[in-house]
Amino acid sequence: MRYDVAIIGSGFGSLTAAALLAKYGLRVCVLEQAKYPGGCATSYLRKGHWFETGATTLVGLDEHMPLRYLLDQTGVKVPVQVLETPMQVHLPDAQLLTRYGNLEQWIAEAERVFGKYKQREFWEHCYSISQEVWRTSLRQRSFPFSNTKDLLLSGMRVTPGQLKLLPGAFRTMEQVLQKYGLHQNELFTRFVDEQLLITAQNYLPEVNELFGATALCYTLYSNYYVTGGLINLVKPVEQFILAKGATLKYGHEVQEVRTLPEGYRLKTSKEEVESRFVISGIPLNNTAQLFQEEKIKRSLKPYLLGSDRLNGAFTMALVLRAEEANEVLHHQVHLPQPLPQTGSKSIFISFSHPSDRLKAPDGTVVASISTHLHHPQAHLIEDKAALEQAIVQELGRRGLVRPESILSVQSATPGGWIFWTKRAFGAVGGYPQYRKIKPWQMKDARLDHRGAYLCGDTVYPGQGIPGVCLSGIIAANKLLQDHF
Structure with a gap:
């Protein structure tokens, strides 16, 4: 046919x-x-049990x-289901940071952890950019331009707000932090870097303001399970x-x-x-x-x-004995020292909802874990068991996973991603x-x-x-x- x-x-x-x-x-x-x-x-x-293939949020x-x-x-x-609290971030100095979905709550939390200096100005600026980016994205469905008709249609739909976005394509998030005097706040720059990695797949010096501001603010929109x-x-x-x-x-x-x-x-x-x-x-x-x-x-x-410009991932899927209910389902752990074999400085873990019996039968919880691996073609994971142990130890130290509660573990390297998804180099998260x-x-x-x-x-x-x-x-x- x-x-x-x-x-x-x-x-x-x-x-x-x-x-x-x-x-x-x-x-x-x-x-x-x-x-x-x-x-x-x-x-x-x-x-x-139902496990997520990749995305969890x-x-x-x-x-x-x-x-x-x-x-x-x-x-x-x-x-x-709407998640009341989108995420928590466990910082390398052992502080726990809650990424509230309400802008005012989030600014207060950021000021508590990183200090009051310019946090409000920075986050109000990023949130304003993100709102206009989303409004523009659906209005400008002929973008990027690749013929005359695209240009004509986009010109008919342009607004003053869209034109104000243009300089953001030429500024990096590193320059935005410099503008607000936040680039010397080491704990904050490390936080922003690792948050950008799970959303824009890169760091402050490379991510432009339009993508970066939008990526950093995704927890300020409705998050769902x-x-x-x-x-x-x-x-x-x-x-x-x-x-x-x-x-x-x-x-x-x-x-x-x-x-x-x-x-x-x-x-x-x-x-x-x-x-x-x-x-x-x-x-x-x-x-x-x-x-x-x-x-x-x-x-x-x-x-x-x-491959040298892409990211792969080492992933783990855990079945855990249900103990205390996880009030917050998504966590990013920032590590004081990089993980062995991957060099990654953060781990992302998502839990199944305590009431979700479709995903995990009574008495169990499913957890999805991932950590980035840059240039996957050049970095083979030679000892999966050692890496699994290192990740579980880090999660245990933050009180997220008790080793004795683990009922089963599955893990996958970029090679596993190539086998199951056929994606070149086992790359994840896009370009x-x-x-x-x-x-x-x-x-x-x-x-x-x-x-x-x-x-x-x-x-x-x-x-x-x-x-x-x-x-x-x-x-x-x-x-x-x-x-x-």
Whole structure:
């Protein structure tokens, strides 16, 4: 059967694009190499417990945010609970910092821990930037520009607030801290660095103000917990797509894409599929390996990042004996000394909600742990057991995990990510932000200016569920803008 649109991968960007295009009436086929949908924003079942594949936090449902837009457009309902406290951060000096969702509460907490000097001014500035960034992101769905129509449509939608954002693309977060005289506050700069790493995948000198301010403020928007795991964010979108007549083929790894006179032919591990349009929702490094046309390969080359500019992760999935209820589910631990083998200076851990019996049966709690590993291709984890022990010891010292409460442990290196997700180098979190790459220099949703498009965490705007959701919105918008 020939489809209107074939979509490679079923990550959340792909599912977003599929839902919007299927709603428009196009015949959509999603091709996924795994046995279940969602990519890095889903869950998997093992021995009666649901574990997160990658992402563990959820934002984006507030007004002017991508996930809210998707759910409003489709009418999809997701079983979510609002988290009263989004996160706690355990600092290297053993102080506990609570990232409150209310701006005033958060400023008071930041002043308590880091001192009153300029904390209010800094956080009010960042929050103001983040609000305008989110408002702009959905209004400017033709950005980044790659043809004249994009420019014209964006010009018609521009506002004074958007123009005020422009200087932020040229300033780094390091320069913002210098502006407020906070760059010499060592504890604060370390805190900001590690918070940026889990949101923008890089540090103060590299992350520009627009992405950095937005990344730092994600706890100041509504944060949610999905009952039963993120698979229950994905499944309702999958069901909407199927109800609109789309096809989802699991266990169909796309091996190559060839250009036809009037469309594309995709060779999968099981069959060949033809379509008028194609959207690649997998990383750019993987996309470049699939398309056989040299012109497309050359066009992608300037945007590809090697392993030395990417991050992998060492992850652990724990089943714990339920003891005291975890009032705060998400924690980042900043370490006084880097972890062995990875060199990481922080650990992120998320617990299942105490009332969530779908994810963890009675008497147990599931915990997802991750720590960054820069340049994954060059850093092999030779002793997983030693690294597991070091992480559990650190979490034990902070009172987050008691070793005697652990019922089972699974861990994965970047090699495991390559095996399960097929992502090049086992990279996680998308492409990191770099100061030399301005927002308009990120890869646009158009691949060949003919009928091939892109979405996912390595194209604009990048990381996180809201980011990849927005990338799917933009890909669908540009396809419709170009051809309908």
